[in-house]
Amino acid sequence: MSQYHIKSLEEYFQVYRKSIRDPETFWEEIAEENFIWRKRWDKVLDWNFSNAEATWFQGAQLNITENCIDRHLPTRGNKTALIFEPNNPEEKTQHITYKQLHQRVCQFANVLKEKGIKRGDRVCIYLPMIPELAISILACARIGAIHNVVFAGFSATALQTRINDCECKMVITSDGSFRGNKTIDLKGIVDEALKNAPCVETVLVVQRTHSKIEMNEGRDFWLQPLLDSAYKDCAIEVMDAEDPLFILYTSGSTGMPKGMMHTTAGYMVYCAYTFKNVFQYREEDVYWCTADIGWITGHSYILYGPLVNGATTVLFEGVPNYPDWGRFWQIVEKHKVNQFYTAPTAIRALAKENLSFVEKYNLSSLKVLGTVGEPINEEAWHWYDDIIGKGNTPIGDTWRQTETGGIMISPIPFVTPTIPTFATLPFPGIQPCLMDEKGEEINGNPANGRLCVKFPWPSMARTIWGNHQRYKDTYFSTFENKYFTGDGALRDNTGYYRITGRVDDVIIVSGHNLGTAPIEDAINEHPAVAESAIVGFPHDVKGNALYGYVILKETGESRNHDNLRKEINQLITEKIGPIAKLDKIQFTSGLPKTRSGKIMRRILRKIAHKETSNLGDTSTLLNPEVVQEIIENAL
Ligand code: WTA
DSSP: OOSSSOOSHHHHHHHHHHHHHOHHHHHHHHHHHHOOOSBOOSEEEEEEGGGTEEEEEETOEEOHHHHHTGGGHHHHTTSEEEEEEOSSTTSOOEEEEHHHHHHHHHHHHHHHHHTTOOTTOEEEEOOOSSHHHHHHHHHHHHHTOEEEEOOTTSOHHHHHHHHHHTTOSEEEEESOEEETTEEEOHHHHHHHHGGGOTTOOEEEEEOSSOOOOOOOTTTEEEHHHHHHTSOSOOOOOOEETTSEEEEEEEOOSSSSOEEEEEESHHHHHHHHHHHHHHTTOOTTOEEEEOSOTTSHHHIIIIIIHHHHTTOEEEEEOSOTTSSOTTHHHHHHHHHTOSEEEEOHHHHHHHHTSOTHHHHTSOOTTOOEEEEESSOOOHHHHHHIIIIITTTOSOEEEEBOOTTTOSOOBOOOTTTSOOOTTOOBSBOTTOOEEEEOTTSOBOOSSSEEEEEEEOSOOTTSOOEETTOHHHHHHHHSSSSTTSEEEEEEEEEOTTSOEEEEEESSSEEEETTEEEEHHHHHHHHHTSTTEEEEEEEEEEETTTEEEEEEEEEEOHHHHTSOHHHHHHHHHHHHHHHTOGGGOOSEEEEESOOOBOTTSOBOHHHHHHHHTTOOSOOOOOTTSSOTHHHHHHHHTOO
16 A cells, blocks of 8 residues: 555544554655665664754665656656746746756756855855746755755845855845836845855856846856856765755744754655645646745745656746736636645735636636645635635645644645644644643643644754754753644644644744744834834734834934834835834833833733733733823724
């Protein structure tokens, strides 16, 4: 029996039980069934959660691009690997076959080598959703360089931090990017970031928008001429199972983003396995995930998971509302998309628009729908189910994190019965548990607690780049011997999980993870600001929006408040990016603090949620009188 592709609920339970009873045999059989190894592993798993350590397939050797590309050449060489759908629907779609992908990745890899990039070097990729983004990632992996993709909506400051933290030697960018009817000056942002990033020796520039840009002589090179003269074949670098594949930054509860480091073999095996099952991918299918490759969803489920399975995956450069709100459905019809994977925030935004945007298009190709990134509310789930899925297309509500690499809890379509808003059951090999406030595991159902995982899985991050202590402190210290996710969840009587949201200082806005601390740091840099605190509040499209409470210095008090609000949001845009802008800014004379000086965010959150009737005990506050003032002036 192949365990790799689960076809019934009974089989799921059988496979799941086996994966718990004998995890090493379970993963070994999966690894044997589907991949190309240059050398077999000596040991499947070694782990010690008290040191935040796990290794998978130790001793094995492989290259992930051989698994993503080369091995498909004899059987799928002329099959489309990537469908590139440009921002502008008038521009020609590109179909890139596995054979062409092979050649383009090889040429790019040779350019990297020519520019001095070697195994283990870090390369920062700051590109829009164009084929070169996928190709440059694979080119890095082919020669063993570690890619650090930074979402091209981040600001120069955020980019600079992410370049310096892991000391990238090279940046790959473009002259600009198209987003809807806007053109963004990406190269200008890179130039700004590199004003203080001495580690970067070379910048490769893809021509996309034909904007006028500055080229810094000796540092910046147009990519195309280099590709044109590059050799069309490039041998793989044989990598060890635990060699780093990539670093991807995610927000944390302190100012510094966390560079989550993922390694090669376990990540590949787990992404391939989950892709096959979550999307029930069949050979002729066209799969589309609307995420940006700059996030973990894009790494695992636009690129690596689909390609390892020899799939056809769509790469969309644009936005859902350009040229109008029918764009997603136009693309589904045009490419006869079979699996469609998006974020709840996009569904909510689309559901607000006129139904005619959907009805114009034929969506009958759709077989499986998916969502990821934040809890999906019931209304959005039903709209997705009724209007897009026509009531007969299963929806996978998939829970995962940058840290987990792959999808952890999700229905398997046609196998797991779904319930709106429930991510349902863990994948084989995943052992979730719920913990109470006292640090005890809650056994039995129903249960409500903090979501942890008590056993390693192959695609888990191995560390935070350069700071293992922080990795341990953040994820493995709250509960002994458990990986703590930062999420709350409940488990119903049948064992189904529903993720209820973050229980820490991370707020998810439009599916983007935002730590409160870096935003507060940005606000506090404004010369008129003394102190600030950020909380989330419910928003009907974004899921959550940001509410800032700001204390002004004496010098700021006489200033026009609307202007100050604009300046604060401008500062946030510069330091982090427009995604972190505040929807509401309330100026206040103080913030509720405990006697040890900690801001009581619980109270601020309730006020932002307009739930002021039950604020709980405020008598232990250092300054209880400030609470009344904040309530009276709440926005
Ligand atoms: C949230 C995004 C509810 C969760 C892929 C997690 C979800 C955080 C779901 C990770 C889901 C992701 N239901 N919440 N199906 N999927 N989340 O690292 O809070 O950007 O901890 O990865 O997104 O965000 P990250």
